[in-house]
Amino acid sequence: MKAALVACSNGQSRANEGLINQLTEYLRQLKIDIVEGKFIYARDGVFSGSAKERADDLMNFYTNEKVDFIFDVSGGDIANEIIPYLDFNIIRKSETVFFGYSDLTTVINAMYTETGKYSVLYQVKNLVWGESDKVRELQQQRFKNTFRERGTELFDISYDFLQGNKMDGILVGGNIRCLLKLAGTPYMPDMRKKVLLLEARGGEAPQLATYFSQLEQMGVFQKVSGVILGTFTCYENSVPDRSVYELLKPHIHDGLPVAKTKDVGHGFDSKAVKIGCYVEYKI
Numbered sequence: 001m002k003a004a005l006v007a008c009s010n011g012q013s014r015a016n017e018g019l020i021n022q023l024t025e026y027l028r029q030l031k032i033d034i035v036e037g038k039f040i041y042a043r044d045g046v047f048s049g050s051a052k053e054r055a056d057d058l059m060n061f062y063t064n065e066k067v068d069f070i071f072d073v074s075g076g077d078i079a080n081e082i083i084p085y086l087d088f089n090i091i092r093k094s095e096t097v098f099f100g101y102s103d104l105t106t107v108i109n110a111m112y113t114e115t116g117k118y119s120v121l122y123q124v125k126n127l128v129w130g131e132s133d134k135v136r137e138l139q140q141q142r143f144k145n146t147f148r149e150r151g152t153e154l155f156d157i158s159y160d161f162l163q164g165n166k167m168d169g170i171l172v173g174g175n176i177r178c179l180l181k182l183a184g185t186p187y188m189p190d191m192r193k194k195v196l197l198l199e200a201r202g203g204e205a206p207q208l209a210t211y212f213s214q215l216e217q218m219g220v221f222q223k224v225s226g227v228i229l230g231t232f233t234c235y236e237n238s239v240p241d242r243s244v245y246e247l248l249k250p251h252i253h254d255g256l257p258v259a260k261t262k263d264v265g266h267g268f269d270s271k272a273v274k275i276g277c278y279v280e281y282k283i
Contacts (some may be wrong), residue, residue, distance in 0.1 A: 001147075003027060003069040004061040006037040009103040010076030011048030014041055020073060022128040026140070030148055032069075037061070046076060055085030062087075062094045071124040072100035072107075080106040080181050088114040099124055102201065102266065105174030108275045110187035112172065118276030121174050121197075121264070122154070130268035138269060154272045157263040159228060161283055162245045164257030167226025168280040171273060173197040175266075176211045183218060191223040195279055199230030199265035208235060208247050216251040226257035228281060231265030257281075 005020070012020065024034045037057040039049035048054065061067045083106065092115040100108060101123040108119040127143055130136045145151035172189040173179050176198045182188040200208070215221060232244050245258060252258070259281055263271045273279075 001031065001068050002033040002035070002066050003071055004035050004037060004064075004067050005040060006054075006058050006061065006070055006072050007040045007048055007074035008054050008058055008072050008082050008100070008107055009074040009079035010046040011042030012040055012073060017041070019125065019129055023073070023125060026127055030144060032147070035061075035067070040073065046078065051078075051081035052085045055082035058082065059085075059087055059090060062090050062096055067096050070096055070098045072098070072104050073123075073125055074100075075102035075104065075123070077103060079103040079178075080110075083107060083110045083187055086110075086114075091115050092117060099272075101270075102175050103178050105178040106181050106187075108174060109172055109179060109182060109189050112170075112276035113187050113189050116276070118274045120272050121275050122272035123266075123270070126268055126270065135268050142271065155274065157261050157271050157273065159259045159261040159263075159281055161281075162229075162258045162260055163252075164226065164255070166280075166282040167195050167228070167257040167259065168282075169193045169195045169225040169278065171195045171197055171275055171277060171279045174199065174275060176200050176208075176215075177203065180211060180214055183214065191220045193225050194223070195281070196220065196224045196227045197230060197264065197273065197275070198227060200232045200235070201266040202234050203232065204235060204238070205240065205242065205247060208232065208244065212248050212251040221252045221256060224256070226259070226281070227252070228259045228261060228264075230261055230263075231267050231270070233266045 027034050039054050039057045061070050098119040099122050126139045142154040146154040172194045173196045
């Protein structure tokens with residue numbers, strides 16, 4: 001098994017080099033051969049290279065038939081810069097699976113739109129960073145179960161319905177702020193009969209309300225078969241007066257199924273989901 005590490009969004013600080021080395025060492029302990037991209041670390045502000053250089057770095061691994069997985073270790077703001085430089089014909093034919101989260105929501109959803117292939121919303125650095133040894137050990141257990149023991153623990157999420165009792169369809173979405181960067185572009189997924197996942201790291205009530213308003217005005221909530229809300233880290237940690245669902249409610253119709261999960265988002269304990277695969281959630 002072979003995996004590549006890349007950074008398509010903001011380049012990693014050199015202060016994170018030790019963390020990346022820990023990640024590489026852990027993956028090698030699992031008998032995963034690791035190769036690093038050329039543009040992981042920031043060189044000019046947050047930029048590790050030009051958009052084309054970062055895209056070419058990614059495509060280099062898609063053309064290598066020995067690479068099974070590509071783990072993006074970045075996040076931030078600039079991932080959507082690379083999208084026009086991706087060769088979607090090559091990606092479509094490749095069996096390599098891409099992993100990334102947060103700002104990589106742009107790339108993951110663009111890949112699905114252009115190729116029909118799934119990618120995984122997950123930050124592989126969760127294996128070695130986090131708020132406690134217990135959380136890191138939990139992530140490592142899930143990852144090992146899924147990648148070495150052919151289990152499904154990393155992808156098994158729990159949820160509760162807030163409205164309705166069933167939803168099914170192809171899963172799209174991810175970080176709400178980053179997903180909306182695709183609005184008005186050819187790379188925004190067709191939302192008809194999709195299950196829409198929404199989560200966020202930052203944002204207070206006004207920001208979340210305006211994101212929900214934009215999705216409403218785009219007609220998204222009239223098209224999707226359901227919405228599953230992940231974690232909204234900063235907002236929910238602030239112990240707000242209104243839940244995320246209560247902020248969403250004015251923007252959706254009563255017949256739209258809505259579920260909530262604590263297992264997907266920016267938390268160090270977050271699990272993974274496959275964007276571009278069929279899902280069925282029900283009571």
